[in-house]
Amino acid sequence: xxxxxxxxxxxxxxxxxxxxxxxxxxxxxxxxxxxxxxxxxxxxxxxxxxxxxxxxxxxxxxxxxxxxxxxxxxxxxxxxxxxxxxxxxxxxxxxxxxxxxxxxxxxxxxxxxxxxxxxxxxxxxxxxxxxxxxxxxxxxxxxxxxxxxxxxxxxxxxxxxxxxxxxxxxxxxxxxxxxxxxxxxxxxxxxxxxxxxxxxxxxxxxxxxxxxxxxxxxxxxxxxxxxxxxxxxxxxxxxxxxxxxxxxxxxxxxxxxxxxxxxxxxxxxxxxxxxx
Amino acid sequence: xxxxxxxxxxxxxxxxxxxxxxxxxxxxxxxxxxxxxxxxxxxxxxxxxxxxxxxxxxxxxxxxxxxxxxxxxxxxxxxxxxxxxxxxxxxxxxxxxxxxxxxxxxxxxxxxxxxxxxxxxxxxxxxxxxxxxxxxxxxxxxxxxxxxxxxxxxxxxxxxxxxxxxxxxxxxxxxxxxxxxxxxxxxxxxxxxxxxxxxxxxxxxxxxxxxxxxxxxxxxxxxxxxxxxxxxxxxxxxxxxxxxxxxxxxxxxxxxxxxxxxxx
Numbered sequence: 357x358x359x360x361x362x363x364x365x366x367x368x369x370x371x372x373x374x375x376x377x378x379x380x381x382x383x384x385x386x387x388x389x390x391x392x393x394x395x396x397x398x399x400x401x402x403x404x405x406x407x408x409x410x411x412x413x414x415x416x417x418x419x420x421x422x423x424x425x426x427x428x429x430x431x432x433x434x435x436x437x438x439x440x441x442x443x444x445x446x447x448x449x450x451x452x453x454x455x456x457x458x459x460x461x462x463x464x465x466x467x468x469x470x471x472x473x474x475x476x477x478x479x480x481x482x483x484x485x486x487x488x489x490x491x492x493x494x495x496x497x498x499x500x501x502x503x504x505x506x507x508x509x510x511x512x513x514x515x516x517x518x519x520x521x522x523x524x525x526x527x528x529x530x531x532x533x534x535x536x537x538x539x540x541x542x543x544x545x546x547x548x549x550x551x552x553x554x555x556x557x558x559x560x561x562x563x564x565x566x567x568x569x570x571x572x573x574x575x576x577x578x579x580x581x582x583x584x585x586x587x588x589x590x591x592x593x594x595x596x597x598x599x600x601x602x603x604x605x606x607x608x609x610x611x612x613x614x615x616x617x618x619x620x621x622x623x624x625x626x627x628x629x630x631x632x
Numbered sequence: 633x634x635x636x637x638x639x640x641x642x643x644x645x646x647x648x649x650x651x652x653x654x655x656x657x658x659x660x661x662x663x664x665x666x667x668x669x670x671x672x673x674x675x676x677x678x679x680x681x682x683x684x685x686x687x688x689x690x691x692x693x694x695x696x697x698x699x700x701x702x703x704x705x706x707x708x709x710x711x712x713x714x715x716x717x718x719x720x721x722x723x724x725x726x727x728x729x730x731x732x733x734x735x736x737x738x739x740x741x742x743x744x745x746x747x748x749x750x751x752x753x754x755x756x757x758x759x760x761x762x763x764x765x766x767x768x769x770x771x772x773x774x775x776x777x778x779x780x781x782x783x784x785x786x787x788x789x790x791x792x793x794x795x796x797x798x799x800x801x802x803x804x805x806x807x808x809x810x811x812x813x814x815x816x817x818x819x820x821x822x823x824x825x826x827x828x829x830x831x832x833x834x835x836x837x838x839x840x841x842x843x844x845x846x847x848x849x850x851x852x853x854x855x856x857x858x859x860x861x862x863x864x865x866x867x868x869x870x871x872x873x874x875x876x877x878x879x880x881x882x883x884x885x886x887x888x889x890x891x892x893x894x895x896x
Contacts, residue, residue: 368739452723456717457737459689461737461741462740462741623688629684
């Protein structure tokens with residue numbers, strides 16, 4: 357790529373990031389609604405952890421349980437944002453009726469999608485961080501053993517695989533204007549169920565455990581809990597790190613390739629337009 | 633003059649509820665550089681399908697379109713750098729302001745921010761847009777104003793070829809006249825080639841150097857507006873462009889629109 361072409365792609369990349377930021381700014385009331393909902397959900401999960409001792413009647417490490425549930429809720433919140441923003445990027449363009457203008461612009465599809473992912477990561481980290489701050493007011497969190505460096509490493513590695521998964525899911529609204537977004541949400545709900553967001557996947561039936569092993573969220577959640585609750589380092593968590601690296605290395609390029617192929621299919625079928 | 637657009641035997645069919653709809657049945661046309669070429673036909677005649685193929689948004693089943701020598705399918709990136717479009721719907725992010733929308737478009741075409749703002753101000757002034765209102769959300773703009781912003785968006789990228797897909801449909805008479813005079817103004821001052829689709833006979837006659845009449849996915853007549861009218865001399869007194877359409881399709885534009893809807 358020539359330096360001129362690179363400069364063009366960088367400007368296009370910034371245009372996508374800036375546009376998404378403008379969206380967030382303009383829809384701030386909805387942002388507030390989603391923030392309140394996620395925050396309430398996380399606090400509820402924390403209280404469930406706190407209440408287990410009274411419910412079971414046995415002495416438990418309540419602080420560990422609270423943090424276990426909160427980590428599940430906050431990390432799932434982050435991964436969901438990443439997945440949703442990327443997966444719904446085509447659906448948004450269709451709702452706003454701008455899809456034809458964006459897809460006829462001289463921008464590489466990788467630039468388009470990866471810039472959207474970049475914004476999603478920044479936004480996701482900021483929102484999850486804010487939720488963590490709010491939630492910490494409600495609970496006396498013991499973070500004495502936490503290894504924040506490992507936690508950041510897990511967050512970074514898992515972001516790649518979730519971005520890849522989001523790009524694969526973004527194909528659905530591209531090829532099916534009417535049903536695509538609905539299927540994306542079903543897929544997201546199934547990820548929540550199979551990935552052990554609020555429990556270890558060992559409690560699931562064997563066949564569900566096998567499916568759970570294919571989800572990057574399973575390893576991300578396990579790795580995050582190991583780094584915050586037990587203070588483990590990245591090499592100590594290698595069994596969870598390598599699947600995340602592998603899934604990221606596979607899902608990201610495969611997602612981009614799959615999207616490009618399905619875009620050509622959509623252009624043949626005539627579904628790359630404002631309305632279905 | 634060099635060829636700006638060359639379409640060769642374009643065929644496109646769509647499947648809708650197990651039924652095949654043949655939108656284009658072998659369209660061939662040639663547009664010369666600097667020309668305003670009118671593709672004239674009723675709703676559903678295949679005009680927008682043709683524009684979407686030229687815009688690289690649709691791949692034809694058969695045939696090819698090249699724009700300034702680049703194939704719209706195999707070399708779509710080169711084509712995309714040379715074209716832009718104004719369609720019947722202005723198509724903006726409604727909650728974002730005109731400037732935010734235009735800066736986004738400029739970014740997609742690799743235009744630096746400072747240059748984009750300069751172009752936006754210059755074009756907005758030239759096209760009669762109130763500069764103070766450019767920071768308002770697009771949803772607060774009238775349809776006519778939105779269409780003017782769409783024209784600014786298209787010209788900001790300095791396209792060699794502009795695809796105008798019914799840009800005046802649904803506008804009130806004043807906004808329609810404004811947009812038409814903008815097109816005329818551009819024709820007189822810039823060397824942009826334009827493909828204009830319309831079902832407005834007067835508009836086609838007023839703006840176009842050359843027209844083709846498309847009916848049921850086929851081109852049934854083409855030529856300079858004055859030449860097409862001349863062919864009716866002796867058959868009709870003082871022929872209008874409505875008469876030209878009637879002569880070549882066997883029906884009025886209203887009847888043709890009804891027929892196209894029925895056949896779809």
